[in-house]
Structures are given as C-alpha cells and as structure tokens.
Amino acid sequence: MPPRTVTFRAATAAAVIALGATLLAASPQAGAAAAEPAPVTDYCQGQCDDILPPGENGNATLVEILGNKAFGTHPAHSDDQLDRYNGLVAGHTGLTDQKLTEFFNDASFGVPKDQVESVTSPRDDVTITRDKASGIPHIKGTTRYGTEFGAGFAAGQDRLWLMDLFRHIGRGELTSFAGGALANQGLEQQFWPQAPYTEADLEAQVEYIRTHEGARGEQAMADAQAYVDGINAYRDKSKNGRYFPGEYVLTGKIDAITNVGEIQPFKLTDLISIASVVGGQFGGGGGGEVTAALSLLAAQQKYGVAEGTKVWESFRQREDPEAVLTVHDGTSFPYAGKPDKARGTALPDSGSVTAEPLIHDRTGSAGTDRKTPVKAPAALKKAQGIYDDGVIPEGSLPGSGSGAQRRGMSNALLVSGEHTASGNPVAVFGPQTGYFAPQLMMLQELQGPGISARGVSFAGVGMYIQMGRGQDYAWSATSAGQDITDTYAVDLCEPDGSTPTKDSTHYLYRGTCTAMETLERTNSWTPTVADSTAKGSYRMQVRRTNYGIVTHRATVGGKPVAYTSLRSTYRHEADSIIGFQMLNDPSYVTDAASFQQAASHIDYAFNWFYADSRTAAFYNSGMNPVRAADVDPALPVRAERAYEWQGYDPAANTAAYTPFAEHPHSSGQDYYISWNNKQAKGYAAAGFGLGAVHRGDLLDQRVSKLVEQGGVTRASLTRAMAEAAVTDLRGEQLLPELLKVIRSQPVTDPELNAAVQQLESWRAAGSQRRESSPGSHAYTHADAVRIMDAWWPKLVEAEFRPGLGDGLYAALTAGLATDESPAASHGPSGAHSGSAFQYGWWGFVDKDLRQVLGRPVKGPLARTYCGGGDAGSCRDALLASLKQAVAEPATAVYPGDDTCKAGEQWCTDSIIHRPLGGIAQKAIHWQNRPTYQQVVEFPAHR
Template sequence: MSRVAAITAAAFLVLAAPAAAEDYAAFARNIIPSGQYGSVPIPPGADEQARMYDALTPLFDQVSADDLLRTFKYAGFGVGPDGPARPEPMPRAGVTVVRDRFNVPHITGRSRDDVTWAMGWLLQQDRGLLLAQARDAARLAAIDAPNIYAFGLVINLRQYTPTKAVDRMIERNGLRALRQAGAPGRALLHDIDVYLQGINARLKAEKSTAKPWTRVDVFAANAVTGEIFGEGGGDEARRSEFLSSLRKRYGTARGNRMFDDFSEFDDRDAPSTMTKTFRYGHKNLAGRGNAVLDAGSFTPTGPKGLARASKVPDWASNFLIVSGRRSTTGHPLFVGGPQIGYTYPGLTLEADISWPGGQARGATAPGFAGNILIGRGQDYAWSLTSAGSDVVDTYVETLCGGSKAKYRYKGRCRTMGRVDAGTIKDVGRVVYRTTVHGPVVGYAKVKGRTVAVSRKRASFGQDVLWQLSFRDLTVGKVKSAATFRESLASSPFTFNVGYADDRDIAMYSAGRLPVRPKSVDPRLPVKGTGEYEWRGFLAPSKRPFQVNPPTGALVNWNNRPAPGWGAADDNWSYGSTQRVRMLDAGIAKRRQHDLASVTGAMNAAATTDLRSEALTPILERLLKAHPTGATPRAARMLEWLVGWRAAGSSRLDRDLDGVIDAGPAPAIWDAFYPRLWAAAMPVEGVQAFVGDDSGTSSDFTDGGFWYLEKDLGRLAGNRYRDPFNERYCGAGDAARCAAAIWAALDAVPGEPDALRADATRERIAFRPGLLPTTIRYTNRPSGIQQVISFDRHRPR
C-alpha cells in the first residue's frame, strides 16, 4: 500500500508541475533577499535567501562559477533542483501550483486568465500583511497629495482613511488612460479584473473582514511604485530659493555661475551608460518663462513631517550587461536588478508562470496583474534602474482677487479647486487646493508678492499604463531589441531598462517626458499664467536607446543614460564621480568575461567606499605638493587613507567580529569627510540638496563629494572637459586649500592607529523590524538580482 501511495503521489507531482516551455537559457539564477514569505509569525526558512545573499558579500571580486550556484538559486522554468515540489490546492480548475523549497510558486494555467487569477490569489496569500497596510496609503500617491510621501506611511505603519471622492478620482483617471490606450488598454483592464477576482477569492477563503479589492487599489499600487522609483524633478521651488540667496550674497552674475556648477545639469565629465548622445533639456537662467522665489519665502502646505526630503532617493539599482564579443561564451552576459530596500514582507515576490504559448519567471509586485516586473522570458531577460528624468514641474501661480484661493491663468482669474482626501490617523485631515497644473504644494513670495506654488506630474493619471510594457515582456511579445524598445515606449514612468538575449544587449530610457518651451529653464519654477505650458512629450525615437555599443558593455548604476541628457532639477549628483565608475572599472579589468567575473565586478563595488576611491588620489597629490600645515598625526592619517585606497577601499567585515577589516582608514574617512567638506566648500546651503551623509547610510549617493572631486582635482592638476565656473576650496589657491585640509585631517579625533569603524552599526536590517535577521552592509540590488545568459532563441 505504501508503494502504491508513493506512486500516486509522484504521479500527482508530475501532473501538478509546470509544463515548462523550451528554456533557451544556458544559465539562469536569481535571488530576492527579502524572500517569498510574508506572514507573521515568521515561518521557518523566511531568511534563507537573505543568508544566501549575505554569503556572496565577503567574496568581493573573487566569485567562482560554484559560488553562483551556492549564493543564487535556480531561475529556470519549473522547480528544477530547488525541490522537493510541494503541491498547493487551488480552488480554480484550470490552474495548478507547486511550491519549491524557497516557497516560490510555479503556476501552470490552461489559459493566461488562469495564471492571472492565481497570481492575485497568491499575492494575497503571500503578501496579505503588506496589502492591508499599503492599499489605502497608496491612494495618496495616485492623487499627488501635496507634501506627503505615501510610501513613508506604509513603512511607518501609519493608517490613512480616504474619502469616496478620492476613489472616484483615481478610478476616473485610470479608466480614461486605459481607454485612450486602445486595444492594449482593454486587454490590461481585462487582466486587472481577473487579477482582482483572484485576490478577492483568497480574501473570502480566509474569511477576511477586509473590503474587496477594486480597480482603484490596483491603480493606486502602480502609482506608489512610480512615486518611489519612477519620477524625477519637482523641487524647483527650493532650488530657486537657493539661486536667490546666491545672487543676493555673491551678485547675480557670480550667483548664476555657482548655480550652474552645483546643479550639474549637463556635465560632460559625468559618466553615461551609452556612447550615443541624446539631448534633453537646456539651461536658460535668463528665460522669460521662469520665476525665482525670494530666499526663505516658501512655506509648504499639508501635514508636517510626512514629506520625503526633496532630493534624489538613495537608489542603488544596477545592471552590468556584457556583449557576446566580450563574453567567453560568445553570448551576452546579464547581471542586474532593482534596489528597493530591505523589508519584510518584501515589496517584491517571485513567480514562475506558464500557460499555452507563454512562459516567464521573475519578481512581481502588488498591482502587477499577471505580469512580471523584473525577470526573464524564454529567450531574453530585462531589468530596471530608476532614471529620475524630469517628469515633474513646479508652477508659480499669480494670485488675484485678494485671495489665496484665486489665481490668474490665460488672462482670467480662476478659483482653485478643493480636495478633501480623508484622514491620516494621529495627523489629521488632508485637504488641499488645486490649479490647472495640479495640487498647490505651498505659498511663497516673488519680489515680495505672495504667490501659490503648484506641482504638475507628466505621469499623473497615467500610472496604470506602466503595466503595458511588462505585459508585453511577460507574454513574450518582445522578440528582439527593436520590439523591446517598442514595448517600453508606453511607460509613463522614468526608468532605464536593460535587455539581453542570445545575440544582443540593449538599453532604453523610458518615460513620459515633457517638452518645455525654450524660454523655460527646467531647473526653476515656471510662470503659471499660461504662456509657458508644455509643448507635448518627447518622441520615443528621441529617448536614449542603444544596441550593442562599441564598448561591448552597458553598465548603469542610476547614472545618466546618455551624453547630453540633462539632469532633473532635484538631482544635483550627475557630476564627474559616481558609483558606476567602480562597476566600469570592474568590467574594464578583463577583455573577456564570464558570469562569475561580471558578478564579481558588481560585488566588489558593493562594499567599496567611493569617497576613498575618488578623493584619496587627489588629496595625496594636493597635500604632498603643499606640506605646510601637516602635523605628524595628520600625515599618519593620510598614510592610512592612501594605503586603504591602494588595497581596494573595501568596507568588508569578513570575519564577522563587528569591525571593518581595513583598520583605521574607514573610521578616518567617516570622521574626516564632514570636516573636509567644511574646509573645502565655503558655500552655505548646498548640502540641503545633496545631503550630508556621504557614506554607507546613503549608499554613497549623498554628501556632494563629486563637487570636491572636481574642485580639488583641478588644484591637484586634473583636467576636465567641464571645469567649474568658480573656484571654491581656498578661493582657488592650492596652498591655502591644502592648509585647510591638513587642519581638517588633524581635527579627526582619536589616535590614528587605534581608530576602527563599527561594522555592526552598518549591518542591514529588514524594515519595519518584523524579521530579526541582519546581513552585512552591501550596496547591490535587493528587489531581485538575476545572473543569466542565453545561447539560443525562438525563430526570429
């Protein structure tokens, strides 16, 4: 009897296992450190992927083929070596699901609808906790509620209750966008409705008291993703206040030159992923279409303490894609993924889906109606990094009628709209005004007169259309680099998308990008009187796209996509030094690569201190050329810094003793950098826009060290294509600058040889604190990371 039972069980597993389509991948592995589990209490094995992810970190660039098998899990179709397969009962006849040992669901449907329904069911099953917390708060992103970071409410477990008017607005906008998209929009709406059936069937099976999910929930889920990762710009008000203060302090001409330096709009020394030039935006501080706010006059509307700091988020997504001619196999190599932070429950979860005529696998997320966000099809893979291109503008509204609720537009005095968006618990009512441009985010003064400030987002009301691209990628409509570009052209959000198949590598920078009048400088607020409105949107053919570049690689770490591409007003980091240079250097070490060496290049950069790499050689030359002011302890500190840089600038703690292995140098840099900034950058107010944490807390995206690299580099003898207009450290006097830096080094407290950096403090914890596991600091993709290469393709 036991033998019969075993045979019967085996037969069931065969029937339940996904009937995988032909897999053209020569190698396919992935990892999601937050894992597939999402319930509380924490189930056994919930941190298994986190521990595998952590095991790669101490290998630095010494990654072997065996290491890939050990630190990444199987990402082919079907359960494969990640068994045993565990069948899971499903209440829909057309679908079967088996779970592998990582709890990843492998879904087989008799139709695409079966799979879409199952993905809704499993989303509620695996991420019910996240959905319960996020579904209402996400609505605030969809309506652009002023000065509220919706995702912050999710992470900080704040409760928001929307009004019915909010739901009506979101549904109206989403349905209008889908109708305008034609047949693809209708197909997507059908998917959404089937997906909702799956979510709600699971809620019913759980006997949940939660309200059934609606289209509004799906539209809002996509909006909050765009809020976090898919937009750029919108900080013109604060930036113009800074310009006003520079002009007041230094005079108009010099203040303008300094503003051009700090905004890093189109720095020819900034690293770009592509070799082809694409132009977007132009500087024009004398343009008639802008208004400059009086310094210190802007007062935001809305609840206090709920806005994200208006600067580029600490993005860390990257991809390294190597062409076949630089690969040992003759086929492209793909290593990449999005960085979305570390949470439990994870913001992404994995699915392997199969139906007649379709097969895909990768990370999905709430709101993805049967679609894969980052992943692979039969013969291609794709991944994203946030591009942050300028899709949000700020308008200055001229008030009229003696009221703060009336404004002038196209010669008429109009009354502002009013939105009652509901209540945030322990915060209060969310009520705001609107103009033709969007929500009123604050009030300010221009030449002493009070004005309203509003915000216009190009992707507003279009959020759900982001799914159209992923639907094409998921169902296999993409068959080449050219069709990849066509599918991504519909995205309203601004992302860099990397692609590889068995023959080609490609990148496309997507987004609904406004075309502004030449009389408007995109770094400053626009006059809202009606003469300076957008002139449509940038054509897909003018957005950055390149296939098989002459360098043989496409490497992106949230740097600008192409030469000539102007930075968004909220991004002042497109300078001469960015993290991507470390990835570029890793790829440049070899002419020919395999997947292990590309992964090693990524992994080495993930624990490298960029300040050390970029600034130490400059400081060494400058300080040794001007030794006046050097004390023995300052000289000793410089010696430690130079030695650390020569050894690779790693912040690793390999032996897990709680101390970074490199000795005193990491601690010296941590204490030295703020002192270096104070000594070398005498302009007040800059760090309000670039942040003051230059180290691991910002993943080396903050602190303004790129300004120091260029200013100090010129004093040390470096040549730049775009040198700064002004001199900053020592007013351009190298000896005076060096003396100030020597003093800053000497001011680092402690005995140089005894200093040590605390590695435990830098360990990564999973927010909001439900999962107790922590892992070593690393600066690499967390939403999913794929290591994949294809050696065949469907008939072309």
C-alpha cells in the same frame, strides 16, 4: 483631449489581432475549456539565476508571529534567501559560474518533479506549484483568466498583509488602518500628497486604460480583474480557515477568539492606489525647482546676477562633460537642457517662500500647532529613510521640490557577446527597492496564454512580471530620474476682485479666477497590541490646481503666487501596465528592437536593460513632456498658456511627449553600466550631483577593464558588481587627490601622520568596507574607515564654506547632501538601508582639488574654493578638518540606535530588513547592491 504620442501608444496590427483571439479566454466562464498550452522551452539552459532576500513567504499567522517574537523562529521560506544574499560579500572573490547557485536561486522555468513542495489548484484552469528550495510560486494556467487568478491567489498567500498596507498608504489612510506610529505617519505623509486621488480619480484611471489603450487596454483590465478575483479568493479562504496573517489580530481588525472582523475586499482601484506608490517612488524625476531657485538666488545675492548665475550653473552641472554615461558611444539625446535665453522663469522674491502646510488639527502627545508643517523628528526621518528613492529631507513636505535627487541603488552591468567567453551577452542586473520584511516585491513564474516569464512583481500589482526573464531574454531596470515634473507659479486672486494674499485659495487659470480644489484625509488611531502609540489624530490637506499640487507660497515681483508641482504621470499611475504586458508576451518581445518598443510604453522614468543570446540593449522610458520653447525646466515657470507643456489638457493631465527616437537608447554597445547615473550626452540631469565623480564610476571602471581583457563570464561580471558593492566611493575616487594635496609637504604632526598612513593603507587595499573575517563584525581597516566617515563632512565644509559663505553653502547643501556614507543615519537614505554614495559633493571636491593641483578639468567649477585657490592654504584647511575627525570618538561617529550600541561600526553600517509585518530578520553585512538581482546568459534563441 489631445491624443497621446503615437510612438508610445500604437499597438501593431498583428498584436491587436492576436489579442482579439485571447479576449474570450479572459472571461471566468472560459474555465477549463481552453486547450492545454504547448510546453514552454527554456532557452537559458540553466544559466539564469536570481535572488530576493529575505524569503518568498511574507505572510505569517498569529502563532508564527508570536513564535518569532518569543523564540526567533521563522515561518518556512521567510528567510531562506537571506544567507545566500549576504554570503556573496565574502564569497565573491572565489566565485565561479558553477558556484553561482550558492548565492543565487536557479531561475530556470518550471519545477523538477523531485523538487516539488506543494501544488495548489484554486481553479480548474490553474495550478500553483511551489519548489522546495525557496517556495516560489510557479503559476501555470490553461486560460488567461485562470493564469491571472492564480497570480492573485499566490500574491494573497505571500503578501496579503503587505498589499493591504500599501493600498492604505496610497490612499493616505495608513495610520487609521495600522496605528499612529511615527513610521506609519511618515509613510502616508510621504506618499499621499504626491497622488492625492479621490475614488472618482482612481476609477477614471481604470476607465482611461480601458478606453484609450485599444485591445491591450481591455486585456490589461481583464487581467487585473482576474488578479483581484484571485486575491479575494485567498482572502476568503484564509479568513474562513483561520490562517490569515496574524497582523489583522494584532491591529484589532479580527478577534482571535471569535474570528469576528473582516479583511476588506480588494478592487481594481486598489491596484491604481498601489501603483501610485510604486511608480511615484521609483519612477519619478524632477520637481526640485523651488529648492534650485533658492540656491540660485543665494548665489546671485553673493556674487551678483551674472557671476552668481555662472557659479550656480557650475554646481548645477546639467551637462558635465566628465560625467559617467550609460550610452558612451557619443550619441546625443538632447532633453531638458538650458535654453540660450529663458522665457517665463518665475524666481521668488528673496525671503518670501513658505512651504504649504500638510498637517492640520493634530491631537495627541506628538501634536504641533494648527496649520504648521510637520518638522520630521529623528524617528520619522528614519521611517521615511527606509525608502531609497525620493526620500524627503527633514523639515520639507512631499512634493515640495526637495525630491529631485531620487535615492536608490538599482544597477545594471551588461557586456556584449564579442567580449564574453561564450560569445553571448552576459548581464548582472536588478532594481533596488529597499530592504523590508516582507519584501515589497515577490518572485513568481507566470505561464499561460500570451504570458511566459519569471521574475519579480511589486506586491499588489503582480498580474505581470515587472523585471525578470522570458523564454529567451531577460530584462531589468534602474530608476532614471529624468525631469518629468515641473514647477509652475500660479498667480493668486480673489473671486470678488479684491487684492490677493499669499494665503488666497483662488488662482488665475487662463485668465479666470479659479478655486483651488481642497483634498483632505482625516486619520485617527487608538493603541493596539501591534502599536501602543497613544490615541491621536490629524488631518492632511493639499490643494490641487490645473497645474498640479500646491507645494509652496511666495511672491514674485511683489505679487503673491502659489508654486505647484505637475508630474506628467499624474492621473496615469497604471498606464504603464501596457508595457509590462508586452514584456511578458513572448509573441511581442522577440529581439532587442521589440523589447525597446515594449519599454517605450512604460510611462515612468526608468532605464531598461535587455539581454538575449545575441544582443545587449538599453532604453530610457518616461512620459517626457514637450515643453514650450525656451522654458528652463530647472527653475519655476509662470503658469501662463505660453509656457505650458505643448498640447496640455489638465482634465486628464495629457500633453505632447517626446517620441521614441528622442529617448536615450542603444543596442549592441560593447558594455552598459547604470547606477542611477547620467544616461547619455545631452540628456540633462534633473538635479544636482551627476558630475565628475559618481558611484557609477565604481562599475564603469571595473566593467571597462573586464571588456578590455575579454572573456567575460557570469562569475567575473558578478565579482565586479560585488566588489563595487563593498567599496567606499570616497576612498577609491577622492582619497588619492586628498592625499596628493596633504603629502605635498611632510606631515609633521605624529597623530595626523599616523592617520594619513592608515588612509593610505586602506586606499592601497581597495578602499573597501569588509570584515576582517566572515562573522567577525569588524572591518579590516576599521580605523581608516572611521576616520573617513568623520572627516568627509568636515572636509567638504572646510573646503567650500569659507569661499561660498554661510548662506550659499546652506542653500546648496539643502539641494544636495554632503554626507551619504553607509553610516550616515541622518542622511537621505536613513540608517541601515544599504544604499550609499549615490548623490553627494564627490564631483565638486574632485574638480576643486584638481583645480588646486593645476590638473586638467573639463567643465570646471566657476571658482576654486579650497584655500581660496592657494594650494598651501587648501592643505592647511584639509589638515585642520582631518585633525578634528581624528579626535572624534567612535561613539560620536557611530551613534547608537535601536539596533546598535554607540561606537559599533559594523553594526551601524549593517543592513536591516525593516519589518512591515510581525516577522523580524537578522542584520546582514553592508553592501551597495540591488534588492532583487539576476545573473543571466542565454546560449540559445527561438
């Protein structure tokens, strides 16, 4: 097995020595014998704040669940951060540094004595202190084991049911555990095929960390075991004391009267399973090569190979010179670019591609034919849409290559000290993980030997803080989505030498006909109190090869192949634990450079941001495979040794990875913004949509203006974020050009002229989707917003479909949706999810209209499409589509659902925390904003 890249894995000698000294304290026998740790100094001095709605408490007893259903009551601390989070929509305009705690928690270390709500000591060597304000657990241990045990115990207190759900989601067993509701089916169908591990696979990943990561790997697994021990201790206590989550009764796991039943113990492999869900959802990238190949073929069929390829590349926008960048100082980080002359590309024969079936043997009223891929109904699509990254378009399968555009609205705004009022860097940043009740993450503070941090951890993998603050620094992340997943075309064969077909289950691996490994999950369910879905069952099946999971079948040059998806982090779901361990270690992270080194040990594709009193910094992490020379990563490649990743060993899915220096990174730049946009020059996008207009522009333009003015404060940077969070990207960035074309001549139709005037007034007011007054549930420019929501998909089609033709237009929109407004319940993020305007045709429309208007365009589209390039014809097309939009009633623009009546605009936009348990939450105002968010400014440093 080849060694993993030294720059990713080598721990410093000093760190290894220090870890050796702490390993003894990691054993349960160390008990309370360890000395009391020295008091921790909080260098933020009251200038660190955070927020995570709806509330810290994510567990509810049966009585509390029934009370919520009957009377709308909530358990303590289950919803006390919701109003503060929601209040920033109206409150940001008058925001000052002093008012920040009206909308955020005080994220200082510790709990003042007069603010202590409770103190629990599950062992002699750890205390869990909860504060009155939010009930957040502040865990302090005198031993390493005790600290991690306390973290697990607190996780059980706050997220026991959720953790149980997610270990079953990761194993593809959710419906058998929690019922056959479409939402449950959607979750297990979305996640299990990305990481269809056997128990032996999960155990191998635990052992890999222990044996390949040195002293830190041993410490990580000791910490994880202590964390699991803490979860199980709470599990036992809550079961014996009858205060376990009520969902176990409602799903028939425990009898409410006799207490008969069991909550299965947690184990280390459960943590790997949960990590596969979290990392695969938010830290993946690439994998859209089959969808890309189909759109390339459509372009070549319409225009011919040479011209069609040129047209396709102009939409693919691998290196758009107008794209907003996080590293904007001109530094280049070449990766995954287009080769001058590609080798090994394996385009399918036209019409030959079929998706690999996932669902088989379905029974029940929702059944489909045997071996027919599930066509997701609206309810299932909605269930899948609650996740903001990697949502599967209707009718496609997990891992099928449709997830190249990762959905999410994690963002970061950082300004260096030379531009702030204090002279210290200021940061407003946080991850977007969707809106759930309880939340996927939980807030906590960890203080113990070698650990000192406060922030959030994903429930079930909370042995370390994953995003938050240390003693004198803070850090956060956004999903990066660079290309760490490739598609291979494996030649099919038959072991007896006969002619293979597309259905063959053997493939050629380095010259040998090899059987595909078949992995299955059979789930069945019966009605329960919590889920009345009729009795049913189905079998999920995937086939695994040495080049990854089979996603499609096709022919290439007339020969049958299977397309497979190979992700670099596959079989390494929890290796990133080493990087998080470092980020929590105050002896390791002492400045921006050591932070970047720590972040480089995180294998998933994330953009990491850092601020202390001296420096703001950035690093892009990920296991970026070193590809064979001249392989085009945007398209499928032949599964031959010459085109494999360099040093590839399928046994543990290891290869050579790009070194530290080749990842985008920066320290001390004037400012940084990230909203899942392009990281740096030369760092090719993994999919369509990183072009001239991106929602990152909403941040970049505001922050650059603040920097130009100088004197940036925590409040002013927060205001910039909050204003962007309620701004319609189309209104701010595209409407001026649309109006320019339309107003090139007088609009003589009175109805159309009135609509144009409404749009002009909305644009002049800032293109925002905000209430006319707090609580009114009506937008200030409601008619203009309605017109834009109805117009956008119509104008895109009117502008591009005539020139592209039906086939190519359909192929391109399959890879990149046109409509991603907050009200687009049919869009990739689903209804009521908050996330909007990440990917879409904004950049294409922008370039095309500027081409029509004769304005300068860098990286233009290969052709001009609106009106065939004629300004008058373009204007006619836009007006015709606008007329259709004006005539569309609000009830059609905003169709009703389980929450809203048809035509209720504000309600359709509103954010709803999807219940993952028995407690429901009220709807809040739409805002395009991280779920967990920090506002930090450190005035001092160690």
